[in-house]
Amino acid sequence: MTDKQLKILQAALELFAQNGFSSTSTGKIAKKAGVSEGLIFRHFKNKEGLLEAVLMLGEEKIKTLFADIVFETEPKQVVKKVLELGLKIISNEEDANFWKLQYKIKWEIEKYNEHKMEPVEHALSQAFSNLGYESPKLEAKLLLITFDGIATRFFLQENFDLNKTVDFLNLKYKV
Amino acid sequence: MTDKQLKILQAALELFAQNGFSSTSTGKIAKKAGVSEGLIFRHFKNKEGLLEAVLMLGEEKIKTLFADIVFETEPKQVVKKVLELGLKIISNEEDANFWKLQYKIKWEIEKYNEHKMEPVEHALSQAFSNLGYESPKLEAKLLLITFDGIATRFFLQENFDLNKTVDFLNLKYKV
DNA sequence: AAATAAAGTGAGTAATTACTTGCAAAAATA
DNA sequence: TATTTTTGCAAGTAATTACTCACTTTATTT
Numbered sequence: 001m002t003d004k005q006l007k008i009l010q011a012a013l014e015l016f017a018q019n020g021f022s023s024t025s026t027g028k029i030a031k032k033a034g035v036s037e038g039l040i041f042r043h044f045k046n047k048e049g050l051l052e053a054v055l056m057l058g059e060e061k062i063k064t065l066f067a068d069i070v071f072e073t074e075p076k077q078v079v080k081k082v083l084e085l086g087l088k089i090i091s092n093e094e095d096a097n098f099w100k101l102q103y104k105i106k107w108e109i110e111k112y113n114e115h116k117m118e119p120v121e122h123a124l125s126q127a128f129s130n131l132g133y134e135s136p137k138l139e140a141k142l143l144l145i146t147f148d149g150i151a152t153r154f155f156l157q158e159n160f161d162l163n164k165t166v167d168f169l170n171l172k173y174k175v
Numbered sequence: 176m177t178d179k180q181l182k183i184l185q186a187a188l189e190l191f192a193q194n195g196f197s198s199t200s201t202g203k204i205a206k207k208a209g210v211s212e213g214l215i216f217r218h219f220k221n222k223e224g225l226l227e228a229v230l231m232l233g234e235e236k237i238k239t240l241f242a243d244i245v246f247e248t249e250p251k252q253v254v255k256k257v258l259e260l261g262l263k264i265i266s267n268e269e270d271a272n273f274w275k276l277q278y279k280i281k282w283e284i285e286k287y288n289e290h291k292m293e294p295v296e297h298a299l300s301q302a303f304s305n306l307g308y309e310s311p312k313l314e315a316k317l318l319l320i321t322f323d324g325i326a327t328r329f330f331l332q333e334n335f336d337l338n339k340t341v342d343f344l345n346l347k348y349k350v
Numbered sequence: 351a352a353a354t355a356a357a358g359t360g361a362g363t364a365a366t367t368a369c370t371t372g373c374a375a376a377a378a379t380a
Numbered sequence: 381t382a383t384t385t386t387t388g389c390a391a392g393t394a395a396t397t398a399c400t401c402a403c404t405t406t407a408t409t410t
Binding site: 202222 | 366367368369370371
Binding site: 177179180210211212213214217218 | 386387388389390391
């Protein structure tokens with residue numbers, strides 16, 4: 001991984017997350033990265049290849065955040081940590097861009113990659129089971145669906161109060 | 176509203192909802208509508224004007240669906256009807272496209288129009304209040320957030336089981 | 351040091367883009 | 381019926397697009 005290669009990936013992440021895939025030209029990426037446009041195609045073959053590289057880089061980062069949840073043994077803490085994932089994301093601008101890109105791409109390419117969240121869903125399901133919930137699997141699914149809703153608001157609704165929402169959910173789930 | 180004008184709007188709705196705004200060319204819209212490309216600009220000034228016209232048409236349709244909720248007096252029925260809004264949407268392909276477009280555009284243009292849901296939120300809040308919930312306003316907000324999550328899954332997740340999710344929520348809210 | 355490979359450039363290309371314009375047909379109005 | 385307005389088309393246009401190619405520079409290997 002050369003220095004310029006990384007610069008391209010960073011510029012692409014920012015622009016893709018900000019303006020979407022098809023609205024971001026390779027020319028603008030090259031300019032932002034301080035690189036000739038041809039270099040993008042040398043390293044990533046084509047625009048889609050660049051997107052895939054950015055997406056893969058993001059998945060690695062996201063997996064790190066998941067590990068903290070999956071290896072948690074205290075059931076209440078599992079739920080709490082899932083709910084507070086959002087707060088964790090804001091704290092790092094690059095992480096936030098990765099998440100935003102994930103959702104943006106979902107809507108642009110129309111494919112929901114459900115198995116990405118599977119380990120978290122499983123951990124949640126187990127946690128709800130231990131907490132005595134009647135339908136732990138459905139509870140886990142529902143919480144992740146709610147999480148998608150929260151993400152939608154967080155990235156798109158200007159005056160969305162994330163803390164308030166998370167607090168309320170903590171209260172509802174008693175964690 | 177001429178016949179061709181309507182054809183343009185219908186073609187634009189389908190293509191925008193399917194492929195997004197910036198990825199849909201005016202040429203393709205014209206071809207699908209069976210119309211010369213120039214006519215689009217005659218009637219709608221530019222591509223954005225066409226989008227706005229489509230969006231406005233959609234809002235009218237959506238308002239109809241909302242009316243049924245807002246004028247409902249039985250609190251349990253209000254909650255039930257909000258939860259079953261999704262089911263109602265599938266039944267009509269055009270309605271589904273309008274909703275899909277709403278979300279697509281949100282992510283493409285990055286603006287969440289919250290006041291659009293305000294009457295529903297207010298009705299929900301009142302319903303939760305009547306049902307004795309401790310924080311009716313927050314409950315209303317949370318349900319609409321969850322609704323966004325459900326919409327995300329409904330439109331993007333291939334094997335998403337809408338009925339199962341709605342049934343579970345009906346159970347949780349005891350409606 | 352010589353040879354090979356990889357990284358990087360920038361000008362060029364064909365296709366697509368949103369949008370314009372001049373003109374004809376149809377509809378509405380007088 | 382005559383005139384004006386609206387609706388419609390086809391052939392443009394300038395800008396932008398993703399991508400290529402011939403070439404130079406830098407790094408790695410022999």
